[in-house]
Every structure is written in structure tokens, then in C-alpha cells.
Amino acid sequence: MNEKKRLPFGMGRLGTKWWVLVGVSLTLVTRGIIAYSQQASEGEVVTGMRDIGPMGGAAWGLYIVFVVYFVGISFTGICLASLIRLLNLKVLRPIVRPAEVMTVIALILGALAILADVGQPGRAFLMLLKYARPQSPFFGTFAMVISGYLFGSLVYLYLHGRPDAAVLAKRPGLLQRFHRWWAAGYGDTPPERARRVRSSFWLSVALLPLLITATSTLGFVFGLQGGRPGWFGSLQAPGFVVMAGLSGVGVLILIAAGLRQALGEKERLNLELFRWLADFLLVLLAGYLYFLVVEWLTNSYAAGPSESLVSQAILAGENAWIFWGSVAFLTLPAFLLLLQRLRGRVSLPLIVACGVMVNLAAIAKRFLIVVPSQTHGMLLPYSTGSYTPSLVEWEIVIGLVGLGGLLFALFVKGFPILELDRDYLGGTK
Amino acid sequence: MARYGMVIDLSRCHGCRACMVACKVENNTPKGSFWNYVFRFEEGVFPETRVSFLPRPCMHCDNAPCVKVCPVGSRHKTLEGLTLTDWDRCIGCRYCEVACPYGVNCFNWKDPKKNRYLDWSDPSLEGVELSHGMPYANPDLDLPQGSQGRHTAGGGRMKGVVEKCTFCVHRLEKGLLPACAANCPVGALVFGDLDDPESPPSQLLREKPHFRLLEGEGTEPRVYYVGGAPPTTASRQIEAVKARVER
Numbered sequence A: 001m002n003e004k005k006r007l008p009f010g011m012g013r014l015g016t017k018w019w020v021l022v023g024v025s026l027t028l029v030t031r032g033i034i035a036y037s038q039q040a041s042e043g044e045v046v047t048g049m050r051d052i053g054p055m056g057g058a059a060w061g062l063y064i065v066f067v068v069y070f071v072g073i074s075f076t077g078i079c080l081a082s083l084i085r086l087l088n089l090k091v092l093r094p095i096v097r098p099a100e101v102m103t104v105i106a107l108i109l110g111a112l113a114i115l116a117d118v119g120q121p122g123r124a125f126l127m128l129l130k131y132a133r134p135q136s137p138f139f140g141t142f143a144m145v146i147s148g149y150l151f152g153s154l155v156y157l158y159l160h161g162r163p164d165a166a167v168l169a170k171r172p173g174l175l176q177r178f179h180r181w182w183a184a185g186y187g188d189t190p191p192e193r194a195r196r197v198r199s200s201f202w203l204s205v206a207l208l209p210l211l212i213t214a215t216s217t218l219g220f221v222f223g224l225q226g227g228r229p230g231w232f233g234s235l236q237a238p239g240f241v242v243m244a245g246l247s248g249v250g251v252l253i254l255i256a257a258g259l260r261q262a263l264g265e266k267e268r269l270n271l272e273l274f275r276w277l278a279d280f281l282l283v284l285l286a287g288y289l290y291f292l293v294v295e296w297l298t299n300s301y302a303a304g305p306s307e308s309l310v311s312q313a314i315l316a317g318e319n320a321w322i323f324w325g326s327v328a329f330l331t332l333p334a335f336l337l338l339l340q341r342l343r344g345r346v347s348l349p350l351i352v353a354c355g356v357m358v359n360l361a362a363i364a365k366r367f368l369i370v371v372p373s374q375t376h377g378m379l380l381p382y383s384t385g386s387y388t389p390s391l392v393e394w395e396i397v398i399g400l401v402g403l404g405g406l407l408f409a410l411f412v413k414g415f416p417i418l419e420l421d422r423d424y425l426g427g428t429k
Numbered sequence B: 001m002a003r004y005g006m007v008i009d010l011s012r013c014h015g016c017r018a019c020m021v022a023c024k025v026e027n028n029t030p031k032g033s034f035w036n037y038v039f040r041f042e043e044g045v046f047p048e049t050r051v052s053f054l055p056r057p058c059m060h061c062d063n064a065p066c067v068k069v070c071p072v073g074s075r076h077k078t079l080e081g082l083t084l085t086d087w088d089r090c091i092g093c094r095y096c097e098v099a100c101p102y103g104v105n106c107f108n109w110k111d112p113k114k115n116r117y118l119d120w121s122d123p124s125l126e127g128v129e130l131s132h133g134m135p136y137a138n139p140d141l142d143l144p145q146g147s148q149g150r151h152t153a154g155g156g157r158m159k160g161v162v163e164k165c166t167f168c169v170h171r172l173e174k175g176l177l178p179a180c181a182a183n184c185p186v187g188a189l190v191f192g193d194l195d196d197p198e199s200p201p202s203q204l205l206r207e208k209p210h211f212r213l214l215e216g217e218g219t220e221p222r223v224y225y226v227g228g229a230p231p232t233t234a235s236r237q238i239e240a241v242k243a244r245v246e247r
Helices: A016-042 A062-087 A090-117 A121-131 A137-168 A176-183 A190-223 A236-263 A271-302 A305-315 A320-343 A348-370 A391-414 B018-027 B065-069 B095-099 B179-183 B200-207
Strands: B004-009 B037-045 B048-056 B075-077 B083-085 B189-193 B223-226
Touching: A016 A391, A062 A090, A062 A137, A062 A190, A062 A236, A062 A348, A062 A391, A090 A121, A090 A137, A090 A236, A090 A271, A090 A391, A137 A176, A137 A190, A190 A236, A236 A271, A236 A348, A271 A305, A271 A320, A271 A348, A305 A320, A320 A348, B004 B200, B018 B037, B018 B179, B065 B075, B065 B095, B179 B189, B189 B200, B200 B223
Parallel strands: B004 B223
Antiparallel strands: B004 B189, B037 B048, B075 B083
């Protein structure tokens, strides 16, 4: 019992706060499952989506918005983890493991959001295995993001977890079998360590371009379509990459702040680490605001009639509150973080608030990319369409977020969420 | 081998929408699905207004954006020039629908059997007998079509798949015209082999100036229009068909 208590970072100990988190997450997941079963039995008529054209709807809605959002978050997790390891950024080392876990969980959620969207989810597996076409921009999402990238991230998380697993595998207890399985004979001897470091270096080198390519292919899903005003454009792919970085750093800030609070890890997850994350956020915000200005200047200055109608709907029409809300949630954090930087201070609540704001802005921006181009500015003179997500869609999407929280909570109790120190329990790391 | 196409004579069309009805009856499409759609347009300011009509079947584009984006090859081109959907392979991602600039795709948002125009569980219909069970149930639609034997004909198959105009592929196999062309009371829809210079559509294209919808998109439609002009930004749709599907 004593041994068990000494497991690091609250592993194996289920406190009240943890149960609250699990309880809330489970409630959301259950609501999501009920909503999805309703959709599975009745069809997607339970959503707010409808056909483009005579039906005046949007064929893609909240599910696709969140596919893009989740994949974006996953991009940042593994990207930061790779960069931190490659550049040996010691201050940020503690968030490497949470970032890797975030990537894997976000990718699982992205894959589930795709399943929620397709009309024949069961058939999708079979048909994609049998008939997948690389010519389709969706191929990148299915094959590279969901399969290759998820596999690569899992291997990455597994490899880097092995030294910790090797240490914990020696500890008797309920989780010993799990840790022994994870270590799989790894003992962290110098030759083993050298091999692991070498393979993880090359995996990092391979993952980084794969990440950029994979997130870009998600941008291509929209950017290669000439038939939808507002989609076709070369800025879509890089814009997706930068926005992915923004939302991911935002979520990582929230996770790091949550862990700091829950585990009392004020030393490892110190303010210097948050200052780094805030700086990342600031640089990405500046980059994205630049994209935003360039995009809208081009759209309002020299757009064709259809593009103008979409721009109008976004800037001054029914979607204006979403657009201006997202602009506010991008400029305000940029301003606040810049001010903080200039004054040389670090305020954790402020950084957390900025993390929340950029994520709301990211979701809003994805909505504005996906929806208005389907309901406005039709190239044939159909009536203007509309789309409002239904309760079922919200419940499924929020259920996915709950599932993310649940998986994270379970991981934290089964494996060290922060990397163990070298001298932990005489371990050799 | 014939490579099919359609020429629509706008000077003859008077917007009766008989083609839309013929399509629905022939292909058993559920409520809210309009594979063929007839626009009724108005331009100008009263009293100087002009009304015009424009039937819009699927354009069966040679460079079809829907075919390009389909992740599983359900949407495909045939050697006869048709752009068809294999409903037995469609996964319901609706990428074809967002890629198509013409708005011709129809997703089955609910089980088509529960989305008929008439509620067949209505007790007042008890005792009504029909040759094929369900009304409108066209037995030809169940046959595999073309040399590849793919399931491409007819609509109302199952929930969660996309369907659209097939140029009545099952009728073409029998040497018949698509239902819309066969039922147009004024012969505005002229269908045939565009590779045959003597076919009625080819002759019409030789005789009259023509255009295709959204040619700038580079989709190379196989549907041509004669006897009118393409809609402009000044064209306002009037009497739009309320294509709705409710829970």
C-alpha cells in the first residue's frame, strides 16, 4: 500500500477532483452516445444539415468543423513535442508527454468526428480499404492524418514512455503488468538508450514534414474546390497549419495549467514554461492575423460576385457575429500577451484566458470556412441557404470533447503524465 | 460506342416542370430529392420584367469535380459519358455534393422508405393493390447497369448515401430516352449521342448557338443549352420548389 502511494503524479490514486472530471466526462459521453444512436437509427435528418441547392442547406456542418479542429490540435501536440526534443528546449520538457497524449487523443476524436459525419460509417472502413483513391483530397485526411499520423504519434508516445515504463515495471502493484507490457523488456541500459534516442530522433525528423503535409491536405479539402466560392485559394493550406498551431498551443496551455493545479507541480510546470507557451501563442497569433488581413483584403477588394456574397454574409450578414467574435478573440489575446511581454510579467490566469479565447476563435473560424460557402454565393441562382447545428450535433461534438477528457483522465492515472526525473526511485533514466 | 449528352432548347421550355415529375416517378426518388430541377427566373423591374426557365439535370461533366473528390470511386465516369454514383459503394461523405457547383446531388438524410410522398401505413389505403407492391417501384432500377455491372440506377436506396440524375441509365440500356426527355410536352430536352453528327442533339448544336452552364469552372458539362442565355447575377429565382425533408 505504501509502495502504491509513492507512485508519481497521483497515479493510481483516485481523488475527488478526478472523480468529478470523470463523472462530467462520462455524462457528456453518454449524452453523445445517445445522440449518435438517434442519428444512427433515424439518419442524418436529425442534424441541421441539408442538401446544397434546391434544399437550401449545407451538406457539411459541425462535424467537419470539429474534424478540422481536432486534427489541428493533434498537429501542435506532436509538432511541439518533436521540436522540444530536437532542439532540446529544457524548460518545455515537462509538457512533452502531455503534448504527445493530447495528439493521440485529438486524433482519435478527429477520426470519430469523421465517422459521425459519414452517412454509412460501417461501410466507410470496408470501402476505404478496398477502393481508396489518392486523387481525392480526402485521401490525405483518411490515410495520412487518421492512419499514418495516428500510428506515428502512437509509436512516438510509446518509444518515449519506455524508460518510465521500465522504471515503473519494477514496482509491484495493480499497474505493474501494464507498465511491464509497455516497457516490453526495455531496461534503459546505455546501448538501449542510444538506440531509442536514435530512433526517436529519426521519428521526429520524419514526423515533422508528415505533420505539415497532413494538416495541409486538410486545407486542400477546401482549397482545391473551385465550385464553392470562398474555398479555392492557395492560402487555405498554410492558414490551416497556423490556425492548427494556435488552437493546439491554446489547449496545451489549458492542460498544463490544469496539471499544475491538480498535481501541485509548480516547479516542473513553472511560470517560465508558461511564458514560452505564451510567446508561441503570440507569434502564431501575429502570423494568423496577418493571414486574416491578407485574406479579407483580397476578398473585399477584387472578389467575383459569388465570393462577394460569401464575404458579405461573413462580414455583415448572418454570420457576422461569429466572424467579429473570432476577430475579437484573436486580437484581444494578441494585445494582452504583447502587453504582458513588454511589461516583463507572467500572469497564468491571463495566459489561460488567452488559451480559451484562441480556441473559441479557432472553432468559429473553422465554422466560417466550412459553412457560408455552402449556403451563400451559389454559382447558379438558387435561393440563399441556411444552416444551424441541431441539438444532436452539439451533443455528439460535446460528447467527443468529453471523451477526450475521459481518456486523458484515465491516462493520467495509469502512466506518468510528466516524464520521470532521472533519479526517480534510483531509476537509471 | 455512343457518348451521350443533352441539348436543352430554352426557347421551347415553358417551365411546366413535367420533367421533374417524370424523373421522380421513373427513379422513385424520395421527398425533397429533385434530380432534375427547373429554375423559374425573373429579371428586370416591374413592369419591365422578363420571365425565363432553365431545366437543370446533372451536367454529367467530362471533367467532373465530384468524380475527382470521391474518396472511394463511387462517383465515376462511364465510357458512354455518364457520370454515375454506385450507391452500393457510397460511404455518404458528401464531398461530391460540396464539390459540385451545380447543386445536383441529393443525400438520403433519412430512410427513403419513410420519406415517401404518401404514408403507406395510412389505414385508408388498406386494400389498395399494386403490381409491384410499393407504388412507383420500378423493377428495372434493381438491375446492375453497364459493362461493369454496377448499382447505379434509380433512387431512394438507403439512408446515408448520395444519389443524383443518372440520365436514366436503366432506360438507355433498353434504347429508351431518359424520362425527362421522353415526357417533355414540347420536346425541349433533346437527348442522344453527341459523337454521332446525325443525332438530334448534334444537329441542334450545329444549327443554333449554344452555351453550357458555368463553363468558366472547366467542368466540361455534357448538357448544352440553345435558344436562350445563361442566368446572370440579375436573375432572381421565383417559385422555388420547396425541397424539404423533415424528421
